[in-house]
């Protein structure tokens with residue numbers, strides 16, 4: 099397989115394992131990259147506890163990057179941690195340069211200095227707006243993003259604030275920019291890959307699917323729940339910053355109920371256990387204290403298997 103995405107990223111197949119917070123680690127990322135895709139370290143990748151400060155997070159990310167480099171000599175990506183006040187992008191960016199990371203995912207921020215920094219160090223950039231729009235895609239292209247990720251409402255994690263599904267967002271963004279676009283949201287098997295490519299995407303970006311990889315540090319019961327569920331089981335509720343989806347846990351039906359009573363988003367966020375929600379439910383398996391966030395593509399995910407098998411299955415048309 100040879101296209102603009104494989105050429106820019108220097109990878110064999112145009113498949114990116116999306117960052118999944120601490121539900122990524124060096125083993126998962128290296129397995130994806132060794133299989134010919136691009137593994138991505140999420141913020142707090144590989145951690146056994148939640149970090150107390152951003153400096154701790156940065157130091158831990160450096161260690162996890164070093165672990166990946168021991169497991170693969172193929173390219174992989176890391177997420178830029180910028181922080182709400184933007185004070186943190188430079189220390190992260192400098193660390194990524196020092197560690198020789200070849201691809202960086204820039205979430206949300208459109209800042210010329212950041213794109214220029216990476217360009218001047220020969221690092222490729224993936225840009226992903228939480229809510230992709232024609233305007234933010236054009237702006238990212240103007241600033242020098244190498245590839246743009248177009249995410250539909252089907253995705254897992256923090257869902258876009260506009261209800262535009264993957265089938266609609268991908269061609270809209272493809273038609274707005276000249277750089278290659280990668281499709282994200284709901285891709286769970288080869289049919290999703292074929293659909294994304296037919297819509298003009300030049301690659302795919304999958305998160306939920308890699309939650310079920312053998313190497314993923316998610317709790318075993320979370321992987322089983324995903325494999326045993328369909329999209330019909332998912333609960334959608336409003337919280338900060340927009341919507342969130344969860345499979346039924348002890349907590350999530352209560353959140354759906356609170357939302358039905360028009361509870362404000364801040365109260366919802368607190369009731370969801372805030373940033374601890376995913377850690378508790380998805381890492382530790384404490385379903386009374388959090389949510390199990392997935393995309394709507396879960397109906398086609400049928401087994402827990404090594405990341406390399408997921409890559410070869412999705413990329414079967416390009417082998």
Ligand SMILES: Cc1cc2nc3c(=O)[nH]c(=O)nc-3n(C[C@H](O)[C@H](O)[C@H](O)COP(=O)(O)O)c2cc1C
Pocket residue numbers: 116117118119120121140141177205249252253254255256282283284285303304305306307376380391392393394395
């Ligand atoms: C449990 C979970 C955690 C996530 N954490 C992050 C994250 O830390 N940073 C990020 O940029 N995206 C995060 N995402 C979003 C994914 O990177 C990706 O956009 C999404 O998973 C794609 O849709 P899919 O899940 O349908 O494949 C997360 C998604 C999930 C399901």
